[in-house]
Amino acid sequence: MQSKAASRFYLILRWAILGVILLFIYLPLLMIIVYSFSTSQSVGGAFGDFTFALYGKLFKNAKMLAALRNTLIIGLSSAALATILGTTASIGIHYMRKKVKSAVDVASQITVVNAEIVTAMGFFLLMIFLRDTVKTPINFSIGWLIITHTVITTPYVILTVTPRLQQLNPNLLEASMDLGAGPMRSLFTVMLPQLAGAMISSFALAFTLSLDDFVVTNINSYGANIDTISTYVYSGIRKKGIPVEIRALSTIIFVIVLTALIVYNVVKNKKAKEQAKKAS
Amino acid sequence: MKKAKVFRPTAFAFPYLAVTLVFVIVPLILVLVYAFRGADGSFTLQNFRQVFTEPETLRQLGKTVGIAALSTAICLVIAYAVAFVLASQPFNKMAILALLFVIPMWINFMLRIFALQSLLSVIGVGKGFAAVIIGMVYDFFPYMLLPIYTVLVNMDKSYVEASRDLGANPVQTFFKVTLPLSLPGVISGISMMFMPIFSSYAITKTMGNMNTTVIGAAIASLFENVNYGDYGYGSALSFVLLLIVLLVMFIGSLLTRRTAKAPKGGKA
Numbered sequence: 001m002q003s004k005a006a007s008r009f010y011l012i013l014r015w016a017i018l019g020v021i022l023l024f025i026y027l028p029l030l031m032i033i034v035y036s037f038s039t040s041q042s043v044g045g046a047f048g049d050f051t052f053a054l055y056g057k058l059f060k061n062a063k064m065l066a067a068l069r070n071t072l073i074i075g076l077s078s079a080a081l082a083t084i085l086g087t088t089a090s091i092g093i094h095y096m097r098k099k100v101k102s103a104v105d106v107a108s109q110i111t112v113v114n115a116e117i118v119t120a121m122g123f124f125l126l127m128i129f130l131r132d133t134v135k136t137p138i139n140f141s142i143g144w145l146i147i148t149h150t151v152i153t154t155p156y157v158i159l160t161v162t163p164r165l166q167q168l169n170p171n172l173l174e175a176s177m178d179l180g181a182g183p184m185r186s187l188f189t190v191m192l193p194q195l196a197g198a199m200i201s202s203f204a205l206a207f208t209l210s211l212d213d214f215v216v217t218n219i220n221s222y223g224a225n226i227d228t229i230s231t232y233v234y235s236g237i238r239k240k241g242i243p244v245e246i247r248a249l250s251t252i253i254f255v256i257v258l259t260a261l262i263v264y265n266v267v268k269n270k271k272a273k274e275q276a277k278k279a280s
Numbered sequence: 281m282k283k284a285k286v287f288r289p290t291a292f293a294f295p296y297l298a299v300t301l302v303f304v305i306v307p308l309i310l311v312l313v314y315a316f317r318g319a320d321g322s323f324t325l326q327n328f329r330q331v332f333t334e335p336e337t338l339r340q341l342g343k344t345v346g347i348a349a350l351s352t353a354i355c356l357v358i359a360y361a362v363a364f365v366l367a368s369q370p371f372n373k374m375a376i377l378a379l380l381f382v383i384p385m386w387i388n389f390m391l392r393i394f395a396l397q398s399l400l401s402v403i404g405v406g407k408g409f410a411a412v413i414i415g416m417v418y419d420f421f422p423y424m425l426l427p428i429y430t431v432l433v434n435m436d437k438s439y440v441e442a443s444r445d446l447g448a449n450p451v452q453t454f455f456k457v458t459l460p461l462s463l464p465g466v467i468s469g470i471s472m473m474f475m476p477i478f479s480s481y482a483i484t485k486t487m488g489n490m491n492t493t494v495i496g497a498a499i500a501s502l503f504e505n506v507n508y509g510d511y512g513y514g515s516a517l518s519f520v521l522l523l524i525v526l527l528v529m530f531i532g533s534l535l536t537r538r539t540a541k542a543p544k545g546g547k548a
Contacts, residue, residue, distance in 0.1 A: 014365045018377070021362050025384055025421070028395035031402070044402030085296050092293025104293065110304050115525050117479040117496040121518045122307025124503075125511060129310055151303040154296065183289060212389050214482045215496070219503055230390040230482075237394060237486040250391045257386050265379050 029254050036247035043247065054248040061245055067232035068249065070142060071211055074228065078149035079206035083199055085150065086157025086206075091191070093158070094165050108155045120219040123148045127220070140224035148216050153206035160205060164198035311522070314515035327516035337498060337517070344494040347484075348477040351416035352424075352470055358417065359424040359469065364458075367432035378429060385422040390482065393419065397487055411487040416477060424469040431465030432458075464536065471532050475525060495521065 035043045037050050058064065093104050111119050127144060130136045138144070168191065176186040214230040221231065229249075236242030318324035331337050365371055366378050384392060396418050397411070405411050439461065443453040481497035495517070502514045 014368065014371070017361055017365050018371070021358065022380060024418075025381065028392070028399040028418075029384075029387075031399055032395045035398075042401075043398035085299060088292040089296030092290045092296070096290050096293065100290075104297065107300050107304065108296075110300075110308070113475075113525060113529060115475055115478050115496070115521045117481075117499050118311065118518045118521050118525070119307075120479075121499055121514055122311050123303070125310040125314055125515065126303065126307045128511065147303065151299060154299070158296075187289065208386055214390060215479050215500075218482075219500065222503055229388055233388075233390040233394050234482055234486065237397065242394070246391075246394065250395065253391060254387060258383060261379065261383050261386060262376070265376065269375055 029250075032247050033251045033254060036251040039244070041244065054245045057243075058245040058248040061243060063227070064232065064243065064245065064249060067227040067229050070145075070226055071228040071230075074142065074145050074149055074217075075207045075210040077146045078153060078210050079203050081146070081150040082153040082157050082206040083203045086154045086202060087161050087192075087195060087199055089154070090158050090161040090165055091187070094162065108158055111152050112155050116215040117219075119152065120216040123151075123216060123220050124222065140220060140222050140226075142224075142226055144224075145217060145220060145226065145228075148220050149210045149213060152213070152216060153209045156205050156209060157202040160202040161195060161198045164195060168194055308522075311515045311518050314511045315519045317512055317515075319512070324512075327512040328520075330513055331516050331520055337495075340493055340495050340498050343492070344478055344496075347412060347416065347492065347494060348474050351413045351420070351477065352473045354413065355417045355420055355424045355473060356466065356470065359421060359428055360462075360466070363425055363429040363432050363465075366429055367435070372433055378433075381429075382422040382426055385426075389419055393483060393486060400487075407487055408489050409492050412484050412492045415483045415487040416473075416480065419480070419483060420473040420476070423472040427468040427472070428462060428465040431462045435461055467532060467536055471528075475528055478521060478524070 031043055035047075036054055037052065038047045039051060039053050040046055040048055089108075093101055093108075096104065127138070127140060131139055172190055172194075173186055176190045177183065181189065212230070213228075214234065217228050218231050218234070221227070227235075233242065233246065236246065315327055316323055316325070318326055362381060366381070371377060393415060396415060400406075400411055400414065405414070435458070439457050440453055443457045444450075448456065478494055479496040481494055481500050484493050484497060499514050499517055499521075502510055
């Protein structure tokens with residue numbers, strides 16, 4: 001039997017563990033947010049006056065804005081391509097014979113399990129091969145980055161869409177065809193609407209994976225002079241030349257991500273609770 | 281009769297299969313080709329000789345395994361403790377609390393590393409080994425936490441209750457019941473951290489010094505030279521990494537198979 005005091009101590013101990021780790025996670029982010037309102041040369045230096053100066057500077061920094069724009073262009077286009085490619089692939093794979101299916105499953109997991117640097121090196125060699133050996137008029141470019149990001153994020157779309165596809169009632173599709181709709185029409189009017197939720201989740205997943213990518217982008221922007229946020233901050237830290245307005249940009253990104261995720265989850269929990277109430 | 285009607289739109293997978301062939305399979309073949317190709321285009325083992333005889337490469341490989349093992353172990357212990365607390369009463373009722381621990385996953389990792397590095401320099405931890413380990417733990421923490429937390433929070437609590445009823449103390453219950461049942465989550469967490477560290481040169485190059493490096497950096501640094509032409513050496517190194525990935529996956533699948541068998545009580 002645990003005494004009351006002991007169980008209370010145990011509860012406090014558990015809160016302490018959570019608190020310390022949360023502090024470890026959020027203190028760095030908080031510090032950047034606080035110092036985004038200071039013109040101090042270094043984070044942690046003398047704070048000086050509270051000011052929005054860095055935010056003004058951010059919108060005048062052409063290189064940083066270009067990196068942000070590239071990140072968004074690559075992220076949105078590759079996520080859209082990956083969602084289309086991955087959803088159609090999931091539907092096709094779903095109807096494959098078992099043996100073919102398992103072979104395709106293995107192939108689709110290659111980039112997921114492989115070391116990212118090897119994948120990046122492979123893309124690099126492919127471009128060199130296409131450009132110098134096959135003499136195709138292509139080169140390292142933002143288009144090439146969109147392609148590479150599409151290739152590495154599509155497997156995650158398949159992983160998201162496939163479970164939903166397996167839950168679908170196969171009778172619905174058959175009913176649609178029995179009632180005279182052709183296979184294509186059945187697919188678009190019966191199956192795709194049921195996959196919409198999974199497609200939205202996979203778009204969001206592919207988008208964040210693309211935003212977060214560093215290795216493939218770093219190696220495949222070789223000679224093309226294209227920066228994304230990741231490569232821009234990386235070379236900034238390495239050359240010790242990272243402009244102070246990066247704190248303003250970081251703050252904007254932190255705040256958008258934090259509020260979006262918290263609002264999304266609060267709404268989701270509320271809906272789930274309401275549904276549970278209705279059901280009971 | 282019904283068979284004829286079954287709808288098989290396998291053709292929908294063809295664009296993806298074509299993309300996979302050109303952008304996944306062909307690059308791997310190219311890595312293999314360039315690894316065995318000399319500067320003049322003939323077959324050679326010179327690239328592999330360079331990989332295995334250059335003490336610097338081997339040292340980097342050793343350091344990579346060391347950094348990966350140490351930071352994965354530290355991250356595992358912390359993430360397990362947090363997951364265990366989050367899955368226990370009354371914390372398992374607070375969905376938002378668990379969310380707070382994984383939110384950083386959605387923030388650009390380079391910005392997080394920048395933030396962490398700023399904090400470390402304020403509290404006086406300079407670039408070096410300790411900073412690299414902290415950076416790895418910080419970066420991979422949500423990926424380690426999520427699978428362990430998922431397993432623990434979905435675990436049938438009656439196993440733990442049964443163990444307590446039968447007279448085991450909390451410590452015995454943890455090591456004999458909870459930990460073995462959570463192993464699939466632990467293995468998946470480790471696999472999401474251990475191998476990716478091999479490519480995490482962004483962290484070692486920004487937070488480490490000359491002595492802290494991962495093998496991915498050896499490949500990446502070839503690209504910093506504007507007149508990069510040494511594809512052979514980079515390919516051979518990539519090929520060796522590929523073999524390591526296969527080896528680690530093989531060990532991982534062996535472990536998963538063993539742990540998956542355990543709770544079923546010998547049922548095939």
